Amino acid sequence: MPECDGDTLIRFRDVSKHYPLPSGDVVALDRVSLDIMKGDFIAIMGPSGSGKSTLLNLMGCLDTPTSGDLCIKGRNIKGMSDEELTLLRRDHIGFIFQQFNLLPLLTALENVQYPLILKTGSRECVDRCRTVLQAMDLDEELSAHKPTELSGGQQQRVAIARALVNDPEILLADEPTGNLDSKTGTAIMRLLDSLNRGEGKTIIMVTHDPAIAEYAHRVIRIVDGRIT
Amino acid sequence: MFFDLARRNIRLHWLRSLLAILGIIIGVVTIVSMGILGNSLVLAISDSLSSVGDSVIVSPHTGGAGFGGSTGSNLLSDRDVEQIRRAAAPHVTIPVSSGSSRMKIGSDDTVGIVYGLKSDDIPLLLELEEGSYLRGSSGAMAGARFAEENNIKVGSRISLGDRGSVRVVGILKERGMGFDINPDYGIVVEQQWFRQAFDQQDYNLIIVKVRDLTQIEDVKNAIDRQMNRRETVVDVIDTRAILETILTTFGQISTFTTAIGGISLIVAGVSILNIMLMSVTERIKEIGVIRSIGTQRREVRRMFLYEALILGLIGSSIGGVLSIIGGYAVSLVMLQTTEYLFVPSSMVFVVYGIGFGLGTSLLSGFYPAWKASNLNPIEALRHE
Numbered sequence: 294m295p296e297c298d299g300d301t302l303i304r305f306r307d308v309s310k311h312y313p314l315p316s317g318d319v320v321a322l323d324r325v326s327l328d329i330m331k332g333d334f335i336a337i338m339g340p341s342g343s344g345k346s347t348l349l350n351l352m353g354c355l356d357t358p359t360s361g362d363l364c365i366k367g368r369n370i371k372g373m374s375d376e377e378l379t380l381l382r383r384d385h386i387g388f389i390f391q392q393f394n395l396l397p398l399l400t401a402l403e404n405v406q407y408p409l410i411l412k413t414g415s416r417e418c419v420d421r422c423r424t425v426l427q428a429m430d431l432d433e434e435l436s437a438h439k440p441t442e443l444s445g446g447q448q449q450r451v452a453i454a455r456a457l458v459n460d461p462e463i464l465l466a467d468e469p470t471g472n473l474d475s476k477t478g479t480a481i482m483r484l485l486d487s488l489n490r491g492e493g494k495t496i497i498m499v500t501h502d503p504a505i506a507e508y509a510h511r512v513i514r515i516v517d518g519r520i521t
Numbered sequence: 522m523f524f525d526l527a528r529r530n531i532r533l534h535w536l537r538s539l540l541a542i543l544g545i546i547i548g549v550v551t552i553v554s555m556g557i558l559g560n561s562l563v564l565a566i567s568d569s570l571s572s573v574g575d576s577v578i579v580s581p582h583t584g585g586a587g588f589g590g591s592t593g594s595n596l597l598s599d600r601d602v603e604q605i606r607r608a609a610a611p612h613v614t615i616p617v618s619s620g621s622s623r624m625k626i627g628s629d630d631t632v633g634i635v636y637g638l639k640s641d642d643i644p645l646l647l648e649l650e651e652g653s654y655l656r657g658s659s660g661a662m663a664g665a666r667f668a669e670e671n672n673i674k675v676g677s678r679i680s681l682g683d684r685g686s687v688r689v690v691g692i693l694k695e696r697g698m699g700f701d702i703n704p705d706y707g708i709v710v711e712q713q714w715f716r717q718a719f720d721q722q723d724y725n726l727i728i729v730k731v732r733d734l735t736q737i738e739d740v741k742n743a744i745d746r747q748m749n750r751r752e753t754v755v756d757v758i759d760t761r762a763i764l765e766t767i768l769t770t771f772g773q774i775s776t777f778t779t780a781i782g783g784i785s786l787i788v789a790g791v792s793i794l795n796i797m798l799m800s801v802t803e804r805i806k807e808i809g810v811i812r813s814i815g816t817q818r819r820e821v822r823r824m825f826l827y828e829a830l831i832l833g834l835i836g837s838s839i840g841g842v843l844s845i846i847g848g849y850a851v852s853l854v855m856l857q858t859t860e861y862l863f864v865p866s867s868m869v870f871v872v873y874g875i876g877f878g879l880g881t882s883l884l885s886g887f888y889p890a891w892k893a894s895n896l897n898p899i900e901a902l903r904h905e
Contacts, residue, residue, distance in 0.1 A: 355813060355898050376817060383815020394810040394902070398529040408814050410522050455814065 387456030545836025548786030559775020634707030637715025809901025833882025
């Protein structure tokens with residue numbers, strides 16, 4: 294068991310991820326070692342099928358390594374139960390998706406409330422949610438709308454508000470501007486940049502776009518499951 | 522929150538939710554109506570037979586071992602009556618003679634059963650509707666149905682051909698089915714008159730009226746020991762046991778019909794299972810999203826179970842109310858009475874029906890809920 298000290302926010306040590314298939318195991322990640330510190334803004338780049346999403350899924354505790362050790366906030370996630378992984382996600386990690394992935398049955402405000410209710414068990418959290426939404430330039434009127442009534446940029450802002458509402462240290466973004474026009478994409482990236490600079494959020498972002506990757510402090514390139 | 526999500530999802534897919542609710546309503550109404558009908562049937566039969574459920578009936582032994590098994594004259598003598606009286610004491614022993622005869626009432630000819638009973642025993646066995654009980658030896662009392670069908674009134678004269686004639690002094694109250702005698706379709710005459718008219722000194726059966734029902738078994742055994750010591754001379758029937766057998770049989774029929782109703786509830790359950798599975802399939806991505814942002818498996822399960830519960834609750838409640846109307850209609854059509862509808866043993870079927878409706882809905886929701894909660898979040902997120 295390697296050391297999982299508190300200075301490194303995310304630590305990969307010889308992490309491999311294999312997916313068993315009838316035709317043989319597919320190696321999605323091959324002995325990856327990586328340290329991500331608090332306040333980092335990292336872009337993960339690489340061709341399709343290179344292992345970018347697998348890396349992001351492991352950081353997001355959506356999956357566990359086949360071998361090697363992965364420490365998040367000083368805790369090795371190897372051997373953690375599904376419940377423990379879910380709690381880690383809920384309390385310390387925010388997800389931003391390319392497709393926004395807002396819950397269609399809920400309004401923008403309710404979408405932001407959802408993770409907070411999961412954490413606190415109380416619905417008395419409207420003020421906090423409104424504050425986060427306002428920080429994303431979404432006023433009270435817009436927050437009463439269902440996702441389908443919002444533009445792509447507005448939906449992504451709601452999704453960022455949802456990711457931030459539980460005040461997580463880590464933000465994982467999977468192609469956050471992939472479904473947005475360049476102007477809106479730039480606005481979203483500025484927002485992420487300000488969250489990193491202003492609030493010290495650690496942001497790990499998967500992108501194909503070199504222009505978007507320029508916002509990051511560090512770019513990790515991955516090919517065939519290995520960091521190059 | 523999960524309840525709210527479930528409620529909103531039901532509202533979003535209102536048509537298929539409505540169809541599932543309709544299935545539950547039909548299932549509950551069927552199961553409850555059948556239950557109420559069966560219970561009413563048992564109660565109705567119990568009511569009509571309970572007046573004869575307090576007797577031990579002794580008749581000459583007619584069974585036997587194969588050919589020529591029947592022994593004796595198939596009648597009971599005064600000596601038999603005396604022995605039975607001693608065995609059954611202190612309970613009342615009523616010897617009954619019976620035979621059928623052609624009768625002429627006014628200008629009409631008919632055939633009816635004639636029962637010979639001692640005047641003193643008649644009030645112990647039969648109730649009077651009109652007129653008076655027998656006093657002299659030449660009077661007769663007409664059974665309710667017999668009197669109605671043949672237009673017999675108090676004072677009418679009935680001629681039994683060369684056996685003589687009798688004047689009707691009273692009309693009996695309708696007695697319904699019985700295991701001993703069925704005087705509704707006949708007449709009752711004084712035993713002495715019967716002996717002369719039918720030239721029969723012995724009795725066809727003996728009824729022992731047991732005052733305390735807990736002693737009925739003892740009385741039956743006492744008579745059996747007394748009469749059938751060496752060989753089986755008489756058959757001793759405990760009417761309460763017959764009544765219990767009949768009620769048990771009808772109870773089983775009632776259970777069977779209720780079970781048929783249960784099939785429709787199972788169909789409704791399958792319909793819920795189906796729409797819940799559709800709901801899971803449609804929302805795979807949504808499940809992936811909520812799992813990724815920190816929803817536990819048990820919370821996903823709860824959300825889907827709430828959906829099934831809401832469908833079941835609405836369907837069962839409406840079904841419960843409608844089933845009272847259904848039970849009323851079925852009772853009225855099948856039994857021509859609704860007096861057994863609002864008794865606790867019938868109403869309990871409404872509670873059972875609602876319970877089964879809810880149970881079926883929840884049971885149908887378990888698999889989809891389990892399936893949803895066990896989805897791999899990564900695969901669910903990739904789902905299009």
